[in-house]
Amino acid sequence: MSATFASSASARAYRAESAASSKFSDKSRRINSNRVVRARHAPSTSTEGDLMDTTSMPAIYSAPDGSKESEVLSKLRRVIDPDFGEDIVNCGFVKALVIDESAGSVLFAIELTTPACPVKAEFERQAKAFVEELDWVKRVSVTMTAQPARNDAPETVEGLRRVSHIIAVSSCKGGVGKSTTSVNLAYTLAMMGAKVGILDADVYGPSLPTMISPDVPVLEMDKETGTIKPVEYEGVKVVSFGFAGQGSAIMRGPMVSGLINQLLTTTDWGELDYLIIDMPPGTGDVQLTLCQVVPITAAVVVTTPQKLAFIDVEKGVRMFAKLAVPCVSVVENMSYFEVDGVKHKPFGEGSGAKICEQYGVPNLLQMPIVPDLSACGDTGRPLVLRDPTCETSSRYQEVAATVVREVAKLNNGKKPRVDIDPGYDGAFRVEIPGENNDKAFWITAKNVRLSDESARVKGSDESPDRLLNGAPIPDDIAPVEMSVIGNYAMSITWPDGLSQVAAFSTLAKLERLPARAS
Template sequence: MVSEKEILGVLSQIIDPDFQRDIVSLGFVQNLKIDEGTVSFEIELTTPACPLSPQFKKQAEGLVGALPGVGNVNVTMTARKRAPHFEQAESGLGRVKNIIAVSSCKGGVGKSTVAALIARTLAGRGIKTGLLDADIYGPSLPTLFNLHHPKVYSNQQQRILPVEADGLKLMSFAFLTGDGPTVLRGPLVSQYIQQLLHNVEWGGLDVLVLDLPPGTGDIQLTISQSIRIDGAVIVTTPHQLSLTDVRKGIQMFEKVNVPVLGVVENMAWFACDECSKKHYPFGTAGAKSLEEKFGLETLAELPISPNLQLEYAEETADAVIRALGRQTLENQAVPEVSFDATHITLRWPDETVRVENTVLRKACSCALCIDEMTQKPILDPADVPDDIHAEKVGTIGNYAITVDWSDGHNTGFFPYKTIRELSIS
């Protein structure tokens, strides 16, 4: 009869490309049972929407089924259970497994379109998905789905039932009030947001996508304080005016303890009808600039197009969900930070990085040190004092640090990648 060691041995050949480790060492293989010639086990992934799930299942069935003595292989794909998304005892979010926020600090960058793109794509794969339009003043969901006057009902528990369309559960404040303008003060806005979050019967969703309003105001604060958001995606365009606002979004989510999964760069390019060549009207350095400045992954570069094609929808949804999975497993990857008169040191369990204060200060790429339109240096290295040192150092997620310098400068982000490149060998 086949042994557990033999089964785990062949399953260790399945490598997760996001972690570059096998599924056995990652702890994904659970509840392994051997009953004569029948082998049963679970593969517990980081998220129920993981796009690698069908691939892993097929590989596992083939590898284990090829072992001598194995007649049947039963593989069940599951997902890791997470902490509740809310503090209230009663909430319509009770059975929602993952919540992803889609945000931008500037309007007009296509944030709502990207949120709908992600939600539609996940629903099209059979993943139970909801989309909440959290913009009270300028809701976009009715236009995106052509649902301007839907009938909205409530159940016996007086919870609002989402409107269903395109395989999605949808909710927007506009469904309740119509197409007229919303004129409300801050406290009332917060009350309505709480209603949309907790008094909607979302049911057993795998993913709820939150389409946040642009900016960093009351709505974002209310949502982040009342529920746990698993990850945020920031949507921008390659233009420098939009890239500048990415920093504000990162800082906002850091203050409310929401991990940023990465950036979607919308309207980055277009394909010429005559030559089919990609053209970048704002230049090709947008994504690279984001990664260099903030240490965040660019999840997708989307074209200027009236209808985002299926191939970009699939790629974007895959990138977001896989980033969520990586964040789930690597949530602890924040270094211990120390600093003195000459150096800043970052320590991980398996790595230590040390960089000179003067070197790091001169490498600052914020708007006060680098012209954001021309990318030419503003800071003269000769103006940096020889005795420059950090007075305070903070971490931004698991990708960067901020520094309050002794010369009064405190607006720079320093990604771990940059610090490693500048570190003392």
């Protein structure tokens, strides 16, 4: 039995908010570090691959010297993962190697971290070509599979238990194209082979009912289980208050937070590789509730070139940093338009680049001003579906690729580490992959504090070499709290109340203390 999801949502919103916050907020950070892994097949042209299950198979790292298996692995070590900087054998991607020497056939599986891996086809092509170089090989069969991580969520969040990664798309400023980015990113990931869902978290002005055109544009609730059945459009599951039959909401903040929490946690999302949350503008109750109640994997920040947009978006980046949510990409909409090969920038330039530079966000994608993009949003069919080969759609493919790569590195790559070394006068002991030959180096806490450029960027009169109360920064200043944010920065709270986001690229440039004797 099912019923239309409408007035019951508002009535239970406040109760859902208070109950969910108390149950989930203490556990939300533990969920990311305690995952259950399941493997499933990515699309494959291999007949054998359709029948192969690599879930419980061990990765193959080596074989006896002189064996045929060793020769094959030697060839596969030439296939390098561009994100991890390691070959696919050392990454543990190679499984189920079977050789029939008499027939000259080689079969193996490459198990990737996500079915939407942007270099999946290239891995398959290279692996097959390199193995075919062996004189005795007559046939090579490669099975491409994927092993996305699973959130081991509590029983009370049943709808999210099979959601691998939650990606927040945020701007903190309205009108910069955040919903356009969310929708086109979601459908691009789906076209790359991932299972995707979208939550429209803006109940005051939901955009999804205008931007997509599902056959049944109404959310339904199962009377027996109380779960919400999402709307589906072109293979993507969608939940928006605009599909609840009430248009936009008129209610106070706590009720809004509870309503969004209900939409997110009681929806039966099923198995998803990526759940895209189209965040509402601002840094208030709704944003804090979402970040604290569920384990958001990463955030994509949307801005425009103006300085005014930068000031607002910067608040969002700091909010995510405070909540230990890594920002993996900045999308700068309305960056330029092109006439006769000449780029014109009517809204100026620099907002997106400043965010990346100051906060160490690793990717900047600049989107052009094109009439088709907004026209597609108004007619209910996203541009990446209507014209998947156009230049703008290719830009969204780049956005999706950065999300996939950065999430894979967050889950599987070597992590930066920063500690206070009490035996070295409270200096910061820093380890950054790829920096200083992967060895630790030491920097003073004072120099870290002096490296904060937020005041300079905002044009503030605050002096970077002074505390917020105007006193000089002491030589022995020490942080009150600090945490690593993904692979790109760390969040530091200082005794005077300043909250600093220090990019690892900035820390790597600071003057270093002599290496401490081990």
